[in-house]
Structures are given as C-alpha cells and as structure tokens.
Amino acid sequence: MDNGYFQMYEYQVPAWAQHLNHIPSHIVKLTTLNTPIHRWSLPGVPEGFQVFIKRDDLTGTELSGNKVRILQILFAEALKQGARHVVTGGGPQSGHCRAVALTCRQLGLTPHVVVDGVSKKEELGAKGNTLLYRMAGSDLYLSPSCSYGAFKQRVCSMAGYISAKYQEPCYCIPVGGATASGMFAFISLFQELIDQGLYENFDDIVVTIATGGTAAGIAVGNYLTGSKLRIHAVSIAMTKEKLTPFVDRMLSDIGLSVGTDDIMDIVEGYIGEGYGTASDELLETITNVSASTGILLDPYYTGKGAQGLLEELKKNPTRFQGKRILFIHTGGIFGLFNGEMDRVVNLPGNHANNINEWPERDIPLVQ
Numbered sequence: 001m002d003n004g005y006f007q008m009y010e011y012q013v014p015a016w017a018q019h020l021n022h023i024p025s026h027i028v029k030l031t032t033l034n035t036p037i038h039r040w041s042l043p044g045v046p047e048g049f050q051v052f053i054k055r056d057d058l059t060g061t062e063l064s065g066n067k068v069r070i071l072q073i074l075f076a077e078a079l080k081q082g083a084r085h086v087v088t089g090g091g092p093q094s095g096h097c098r099a100v101a102l103t104c105r106q107l108g109l110t111p112h113v114v115v116d117g118v119s120k121k122e123e124l125g126a127k128g129n130t131l132l133y134r135m136a137g138s139d140l141y142l143s144p145s146c147s148y149g150a151f152k153q154r155v156c157s158m159a160g161y162i163s164a165k166y167q168e169p170c171y172c173i174p175v176g177g178a179t180a181s182g183m184f185a186f187i188s189l190f191q192e193l194i195d196q197g198l199y200e201n202f203d204d205i206v207v208t209i210a211t212g213g214t215a216a217g218i219a220v221g222n223y224l225t226g227s228k229l230r231i232h233a234v235s236i237a238m239t240k241e242k243l244t245p246f247v248d249r250m251l252s253d254i255g256l257s258v259g260t261d262d263i264m265d266i267v268e269g270y271i272g273e274g275y276g277t278a279s280d281e282l283l284e285t286i287t288n289v290s291a292s293t294g295i296l297l298d299p300y301y302t303g304k305g306a307q308g309l310l311e312e313l314k315k316n317p318t319r320f321q322g323k324r325i326l327f328i329h330t331g332g333i334f335g336l337f338n339g340e341m342d343r344v345v346n347l348p349g350n351h352a353n354n355i356n357e358w359p360e361r362d363i364p365l366v367q
C-alpha cells in the first residue's frame with residue numbers, strides 16, 4: 001500500500017562495521033535510495049580525467065541532501081524515546097533546520113528551531129531555507145550572536161525549557177546533526193557505493209566537508225574495507241587545524257584508533273571569505289555548471305566543493321590516485337533561493353542572462 005515511508009526499521013549495519021561503537025538500533029525511512037551515479041561533463045576538467053557524480057541531492061525533495069540520511073537515524077531515536085517535540089538550531093539559512101522542521105511535521109512532532117546570530121524578528125526574512133522551516137510552523141527562538149560553542153550549548157539547553165513548558169518530552173538534535181550514531185548514515189552510504197560498483201569504476205572520491213560526519217563516514221568505510229580509493233574532503237567551514245580534532249573525536253567515539261590524516265585528505269583553500277559566504281566568482285562558476293550540465297550546485301557547500309575539485313585537478317593532479325573521480329553531491333539546493341544569486345544573474349555575459357525582448361517583426365509565424 002505504501003513504500004514504508006515514516007516506518008521504523010531495524011538498522012542493518014554493514015558486515016565490515018559490526019565491531020564499531022554507537023551503532024544505531026533503528027532507522028525511520030525518509031529517503032528514496034539508492035541515489036544514482038552518472039557521468040558529469042564538468043566544464044574545465046583537464047584532459048585525461050573523468051568526473052562522475054553521486055546524486056545524493058536526490059535523496060528527496062523538501063528533505064534532500066546528506067542531512068536526511070542522518071535524520072533517519074536521529075528521528076528513530078527521538079521516536080523510541082517518546083519525544084513529542086524536537087529542537088535543533090543553525091544559522092538563519094540552515095538547510096539542516098529546514099529538514100528537521102519538515103520531518104517533524106511529517107512524523108507528527110512539533111519542531112523548535114534556535115536561530116543563530118539573529119536578535120530581531122525583522123532580520124529573519126522568509127527566503128530559501130528560512131521560508132521552509134517557517135512554513136513547517138516551527139516555534140522559533142532568536143539567539144543573538146555568540147561563539148559556536150556557546151550556541152551549541154544554547155540549542156540543547158532549550159530541550160529542558162521546552163519539555164517543562166509543554167509537559168511533554170523534547171529531543172535535541174545537535175547543530176548540524178553531527179553525532180557518533182549519525183555517522184553510520186555515511187557508513188551505510190559507503191556500502192551503497194560498493195553495491196553500485198565503486199571499486200570497479202572509481203579511483204578517488206571528492207566530497208564537501210563542514211563538520212565532518214559525511215566525509216568521516218565515507219573515509220571509515222574506505223579504510224575498513226581495504227583503503228582501495230583515496231578520499232578528498234574539500235573544507236568549506238574550518239581550517240584543517242580546527243577541523244581535525246572534531247573528526248579525530250568522531251573516529252575515537254566509534255572505536256577507531258586511526259587519525260583523520262590516515263584515512264582522508266583534507267583539501268584547504270576553498271572557504272573563501274568564510275562559511276556561509278559566496279564570492280561573485282563562485283556564483284558565476286555555479287551558473288556555468290548549471291548552464292552546461294544541468295546540475296545545480298549551491299553557494300555554501302557543493303559549489304565550493306566542486307570549485308576545490310576543479311582547481312586541484314588543474315594545480316595538483318598528482319594529489320589524485322587515479323583518473324576516475326567520483327564527486328558526491330551532498331545537496332543544499334535551497335541555498336540558491338535566498339537572493340544571493342541576484343548578484344550575478346543580471347551581469348552582462350552571465351549564462352542566466354540570455355534574455356531577448358520580443359522583436360517587432362521578422363518572425364515568420366507558422367499557421
């Protein structure tokens with residue numbers, strides 16, 4: 001009758017990961033898997049390299065991208081604990097908050113979103129991801145600017161406040177969804193890649209890295225199954241120095257004694273002005289890619305990831321183990337709808353600006 005959406009299943013851990021810690025017991029089905037892999041004629045790829053794309057932006061529509069894979073695990077935990085409310089937090093344009101808020105409503109839970117760095121109602125707006133978590137009818141809590149660490153604490157402190165206020169249990173999903181059990185979402189993604197012919201067809205994987213769970217899960221999969229590929233993670237939020245301790249911690253949490261550097265290559269130099277910002281040049285690249293391949297990248301994650309892939313192929317080709325590169329498209333599409341693209345789409349020569357006014361005459365009309 002249905003395809004099992006919103007149902008709870010026992011989590012099937014891949015055989016090679018059975019000895020790890022924090023294996024989730026259940027998942028709630030929120031995605032359409034497996035996501036496809038296809039050839040990607042990315043403009044500017046040097047002669048000899050072949051680039052392919054894993055369309056993890058197609059895990060769904062309103063719930064899409066890499067975060068939904070984690071939410072399948074975290075919402076199973078929330079439901080098993082009997083939660084009626086879920087709280088999470090992020091920047092005003094957080095795709096994670098959008099996905100959590102809409103998932104809550106689909107599962108009959110009440111969403112609560114703590115918004116980082118906004119103090120006045122008028123500053124919030126209703127564009128892109130903000131529009132969508134607002135449309136989920138979330139209770140919003142504006143949190144004036146503070147450090148990242150302080151914000152993370154504020155978010156989960158709200159769970160107590162909310163359960164006291166409603167006299168019902170509230171589950172906290174930490175900022176970005178990065179938890180040890182959440183990493184199994186990407187350990188499973190690696191098994192999906194194996195099932196799709198990873199070893200036979202590819203030499204290198206390139207993925208965008210922010211807080212690290214996605215790339216770490218993939219790198220752990222590669223490591224535990226014999227390190228046949230090289231994993232490159234293009235950092236878009238933190239320097240390698242800041243990021244490495246986070247990832248090291250995740251690895252030791254699941255019971256591995258390897259370090260980040262042993263299992264993945266963190267690619268630096270593509271943060272630009274900072275996390276959540278995009279240069280005009282990047283926005284132009286994103287338009288070039290959509291106009292030549294029909295693939296939509298976003299300005300904050302995958303656009304920078306693809307820029308890193310292209311630049312490194314040109315400047316550091318030996319960084320790659322082979323010639324067949326698989327880029328993981330992690331989603332982020334609603335980042336295109338916050339008004340940022342307005343800066344380039346009307347520039348002369350931009351591919352999004354091929355607009356012709358209707359000529360007065362000279363178009364022979366067909367009968």
Ligand SMILES: *Cc1c(COP(=O)(O)O)cnc(C)c1O
Binds near residue numbers: 067215298330331
């Ligand atoms: C969160 C996110 C990432 C990074 O994932 P991490 O697990 O935090 O490293 C990459 N791409 C998109 C679109 C994301 O939303």
